[in-house]
Amino acid sequence: MTEQATIGVTRTPTRIAQAVTEILQPAVWAAVMPVVVAVVAARTVLAGLGWGALAALFTAVVPFGAILYAKHTGRVTDHHISRREQRRGVLLVGIASVAVGLVLFVALGAPRPLIAVIAVMLAVLAGTTAVNQVWKMSAHTGVSAGALTVLVLLVGPAFTVGVLVVSLIGWSRVHLGAHTVAQVVAGAATGAVLAAGVYPAVV
Incomplete structure (x- = not known):
């Protein structure tokens, strides 16, 4: 194998990890989940899409918009808010919007x-924000695990296969050096536990 080919093979896992991190980031889950749940729960698909789109404004558009604005103004270094000490302000905006x-x-x-499901998002976001004041727990695995737990409770046990998705997301964060294994596992556990407790209590 040539040196160039070796470099290409080495870079492939990193490219996959970067793609997973971007495609399955918290903002995507926060935008998609309200729509999915609303379509399943509403009397008509059109009504569900309307409810879901309005919900996504508060759960995804405003919170992620705050992150992008903070990045534009130099308050955070990137849209994943990789530096823990930069997270408080934008996460509090997100909590306020979801609330x-x-x-x-x-x-x-x-x-x-x-x-x-909005209550679950609020609980997971608040829990992640609280922990991140002292330790950089993974929001990626927290949000995805919470979302997939809701789908299991809403649709059925077939969605337990989602643990593979959460594992893939966790691998991507560790591979990219954004988190340790403990941080992604803690995030997933927190998201799943909060969702399993909050969703049945509210619904």
């Missing part, structure tokens, strides 16, 4: 499963 969305959707009489 406002939760109150609004309760007032509007949104489908109960949608309210429940």
Whole structure:
């Protein structure tokens, strides 16, 4: 094998890890989950899409917009907020946005499963933010594990296969040097436990 070929093979896992990290980042889950849950729970697909799109505004668009603005103004170094000490401000904006969305959707009489998944997002985001004040726990695995736990509770045990997705995300974060194994495992456990407790209590 030539040196160039060897370099190409070596870089392939890193490219895969980068793709996984971007495609399955928390903002994507936060945008997709409300839509999926709303479509499943609403009386019609059109109504579900409407509820889901409105929810995504509070759970994904505003929080991720705050991150991008912070990056643009130099408050954070990247959109994954890799430096733990930079996380508090933008995560608090995210918590506020999701909390406002939760109150609004309760007032509007949104489908109960949608309210429940927003409550899960708030709990996972708040828990991750609290831990990140002292330790860099993985938000990637926390959010994905929470989301997939909701799908198991909403749709059925077939979604337990999602543990493979969470594992892949965890591998990508460790491979890229963003987290340790302990940090991705702790994130996944936190997300799953919070979702398993909050979703049934609210729905």
